[in-house]
Amino acid sequence: xxxxxxxxxxxxxxxxxxxxxxxxxxxxxxxxxxxxxxxxxxxxxxxxxxxxxxxxxxxxxxxxxxxxxxxxxxxxxxxxxxxxxxxxxxxxxxxxxxxxxxxxxxxxxxxxxxxxxxxxxxxxxxxxxxxxxxxxxxxxxxxxxxxxxxxxxxxxxxxxxxxxxxxxxxxxxxxxxxxxxxxxxxxxxxxxxxxxxxxxxxxxxxxxxxxxxxxxxxxxxxxxxxxxxxxxxxxxxxxxxxxxxxxxxxxxxxxxxxxxxxxxxxxxxxxxxxxxxxxxxxxxxxxxxxxxxxxxxxxxxxxxxxxxxxxxxxxxxxxxxxxxxxxxxxxxxxxxxxxxxxxxxxxxxxxxxxxxxxxxxxxxxxxxxxxxxxxxxxxxxxxxxxxxxxxxxxxxxxxxxxxxxxxxxxxxxxxxxxxxxxxxxxxxxxxxxxxxxxxxxxxxxxxxxxx
Numbered sequence: 001x002x003x004x005x006x007x008x009x010x011x012x013x014x015x016x017x018x019x020x021x022x023x024x025x026x027x028x029x030x031x032x033x034x035x036x037x038x039x040x041x042x043x044x045x046x047x048x049x050x051x052x053x054x055x056x057x058x059x060x061x062x063x064x065x066x067x068x069x070x071x072x073x074x075x076x077x078x079x080x081x082x083x084x085x086x087x088x089x090x091x092x093x094x095x096x097x098x099x100x101x102x103x104x105x106x107x108x109x110x111x112x113x114x115x116x117x118x119x120x121x122x123x124x125x126x127x128x129x130x131x132x133x134x135x136x137x138x139x140x141x142x143x144x145x146x147x148x149x150x151x152x153x154x155x156x157x158x159x160x161x162x163x164x165x166x167x168x169x170x171x172x173x174x175x176x177x178x179x180x181x182x183x184x185x186x187x188x189x190x191x192x193x194x195x196x197x198x199x200x201x202x203x204x205x206x207x208x209x210x211x212x213x214x215x216x217x218x219x220x221x222x223x224x225x226x227x228x229x230x231x232x233x234x235x236x237x238x239x240x241x242x243x244x245x246x247x248x249x250x251x252x253x254x255x256x257x258x259x260x261x262x263x264x265x266x267x268x269x270x271x272x273x274x275x276x277x278x279x280x281x282x283x284x285x286x287x288x289x290x291x292x293x294x295x296x297x298x299x300x301x302x303x304x305x306x307x308x309x310x311x312x313x314x315x316x317x318x319x320x321x322x323x324x325x326x327x328x329x330x331x332x333x334x335x336x337x338x339x340x341x342x343x344x345x346x347x348x349x350x351x352x353x354x355x356x357x358x359x360x361x362x363x364x365x366x367x368x369x370x371x372x373x374x375x376x377x378x379x380x381x382x383x384x385x386x387x388x389x390x391x392x393x394x395x396x397x398x399x400x401x402x403x404x405x406x407x408x409x410x411x412x413x414x415x416x417x418x419x420x421x422x423x424x425x426x427x428x429x430x431x432x433x434x435x436x437x438x439x440x441x442x443x444x445x446x447x448x449x450x451x
Contacts, residue, residue: 183278284339
């Protein structure tokens with residue numbers, strides 16, 4: 001209890017003195033470079049794959065399949081990925097993960113080369129792209145827990161909230177630029193040129209990884225894999241705030257996601273084409289980035305559970321308003337507010353995880369988190385595509401936003417006691433043995449390469 005309180009108090013004092021405190025660490029800047037360029041390439045790729053497949057098939061179920069094909073391996077391998085991350089050297093593992101993503105992008109580039117339809121059929125090209133999406137999903141199942149473990153080793157504990165804000169801001173900035181560049185390049189030069197740029201960005205991310213120091217495993221398994229995995233699940237299950245935050249994200253995004261059906265709105269409802277679609281895929285992240293910058297000064301962690309519920313209400317309301325809009329610029333505004341509210345929930349959830357999770361369990365706990373988040377995003381995309389096929393795009397979005405608000409209301413009824421609490425009033429769940437080093441040593445053992 002005193003451990004968590006000390007971290008939060010030290011973090012608040014550090015941020016008040018220097019909101020750029022986490023950026024003073026060289027390795028953290030290289031980590032953000034890796035994160036930025038991977039996200040840039042990945043979001044560009046997601047945009048062009050989604051629009052390309054819908055353009056080829058004109059079928060919402062084809063969009064649903066993209067989310068489903070990526071979610072199955074990502075969620076299915078997540079727990080094992082967390083186990084591997086905890087017991088492995090992190091830098092080498094990241095290089096292997098990014099290498100798989102790079103190869104998948106190269107294969108999709110080859111499939112989309114001009115004249116390739118003379119050698120492979122239309123149906124075979126779709127199958128190959130879905131297989132590559134599946135492989136990317138596998139890589140993501142290992143990347144989430146590994147990346148989380150790396151970041152927490154290159155920043156002192158008292159700066160976890162500040163580093164979480166900069167990490168999320170970097171991701172959201174790339175998520176703004178990526179779809180916009182992807183949409184514009186697709187509109188101007190078609191898909192093949194865009195894949196060249198995607199591969200370039202992933203290559204830069206690979207180079208950034210080489211600038212990180214090696215991080216030996218802190219966890220040496222003494223029990224079976226199943227018992228080790230159960231330990232991570234048990235930890236999350238016994239933390240009321242952590243489990244609540246993950247569950248809220250799972251169900252709200254599962255039913256309230258609109259990203260998967262944006263190609264339908266861009267092409268058939270708002271009639272803005274690939275260029276407009278690029279802006280639509282970016283504007284929510286612009287809202288997120290601006291909100292993240294505000295939160296570097298004004299943290300939402302004073303009463304995290306109350307603020308999380310408010311943010312998800314705003315998220316659901318934005319979805320409904322977007323579904324009702326028939327004006328392109330008004331739709332962009334509601335996507336902007338959607339991203340703003342979502343960024344608040346992301347920051348709260350990630351800070352809760354960083355502060356409450358002991359070092360030796362970071363991979364496995366992050367794996368549980370990625371199962372929730374991965375299943376909500378990708379399975380949410382599958383649900384959105386299927387609902388759009390059955391109900392139509394607009395009704396499916398309205399229903400999804402309404403369900404999100406119902407989920408928040410039900411969560412509020414179940415968790416009223418958490419609403420007035422601060423984070424340091426939520427106890428660290430058992431079984432947690434913080435025996436690796438005393439508090440004083442933990443706070444003094446700052447990473448090297450600080451300027």
